Amino acid sequence: MKRDLDLIRNMLLLIEAHDKPSSMSSNDFKNLNPDVNVIDYHLYLLADSGYIDYMDVNTIGHFYPQIRVNWMTSSGCDYLDAVRSASIWKTTKNKLSEIGGQASLDVVKTVAEHFALSALGI
Incomplete structure (x- = not known):
């Protein structure tokens, strides 16, 4: 299954x-x-x-692990803060599309932080 960066962002927003x-x-x-x-x-x-604190609650009949989210970790908060802004997120996704639209979460965060810094004039 392919990782969906929009879904990850939206899930973190919902958890928050x-x-x-x-x-x-x-x-x-x-x-x-x-x-x-x-x-x-x-x-x-x-x-x-490491973006969420969780409990494993695996059950029979499920293909993927079953997880119950307790809360977001500091790393999760940092990632979400980097991609929170709709305009920064859109710009980040546009930039990622130049390399096929996918990248590691660390790269996504770094690209988003770069655009945030640019928007601040830093």
């Missing part, structure tokens, strides 16, 4: 908007993508990259 620390399951993200496998895979990617 959650009122209190709690366990968010894949059901809490269905409005972003109705395919539970896509959501589960991207939750796994967020956990694997």
